[in-house]
Amino acid sequence: MKAPVKSFTSLFRDYLGIYLPRQRNVSEHTILATKHVWHMLLSYVCMTTGKNVENIVFEDLNGKTVVGFLDAYQNERRWTAATRNHRLGCIRSFFRYAAKRERTFVIYLEDLRGIVLQKGPDKSFVLEFMEPKVVSAILHQPDLATKLGLRNGFFLSLMYDAAARDCEMLTMKVNYFDPVRKEVFLLGKGRKPRFVPINQETIDLFHHYIKAFHPLSSDGNQLMFYTKHQGMSTPMSDDCVAKFLQKYADCARLVCRDVPIGVNPHLIRYLN
Numbered sequence: 031m032k033a034p035v036k037s038f039t040s041l042f043r044d045y046l047g048i049y050l051p052r053q054r055n056v057s058e059h060t061i062l063a064t065k066h067v068w069h070m071l072l073s074y075v076c077m078t079t080g081k082n083v084e085n086i087v088f089e090d091l092n093g094k095t096v097v098g099f100l101d102a103y104q105n106e107r108r109w110t111a112a113t114r115n116h117r118l119g120c121i122r123s124f125f126r127y128a129a130k131r132e133r134t135f136v137i138y139l140e141d142l143r144g145i146v147l148q149k150g151p152d153k154s155f156v157l158e159f160m161e162p163k164v165v166s167a168i169l170h171q172p173d174l175a176t177k178l179g180l181r182n183g184f185f186l187s188l189m190y191d192a193a194a195r196d197c198e199m200l201t202m203k204v205n206y207f208d209p210v211r212k213e214v215f216l217l218g219k220g221r222k223p224r225f226v227p228i229n230q231e232t233i234d235l236f237h238h239y240i241k242a243f244h245p246l247s248s249d250g251n252q253l254m255f256y257t258k259h260q261g262m263s264t265p266m267s268d269d270c271v272a273k274f275l276q277k278y279a280d281c282a283r284l285v286c287r288d289v290p291i292g293v294n295p296h297l298i299r300y301l302n
Contacts, residue, residue, distance in 0.1 A: 041132070057221060190298050202214075
């Protein structure tokens, strides 16, 4: 007897829980990023259709819907063309998996393949950087007296001090930071590990941060940075980082006119 065709929710659960971590052996950051993209997409579908997540079917995720989602979030969150294309690629990846599992789902993959990638500016010959005074102006914007300001300020200071990538920061565990040895462990692209020295100012911020965000916790495997949604701790997303970094950059521009438009986490790593 032929096995019944799996539903969207069943295949998507297998994709996140089995295919990506066990068969593809992708990084934790990739899985977190995938979950973030799909959380946004499914929230958009629920909002536009009035359905609950468990009732969503493949027909709800057609090309027109995905384009509508990309347009809406690009306008709202000021995504670059590269970010938009990356989100689209993440969505298509699941549909390629679904088409391999159930050949009848190829029609949905072909629909998404018709979505044209957005062309951005050619920066292949441009090395972007910010001067130290510009970075300093941005780093001084978070209000460390508030809990959110402390989190954002420590995040940016550590990113700058360790020259860490956005993905390395978002997958960092509490025990990656060693205040005694004055170094932080970073797991970079291709799972390449490295230890980076950090200064005392960052270490002092770390102690304040831990008291506020990881009090009395002995679990060093917890993610260093997280956000709260409906009282639950969830991994921080790259969109969240981009949002508060842009806010601080806009404020810093009032005191330092050299702060560029469209500051992104990558620029924090490079100085003139």
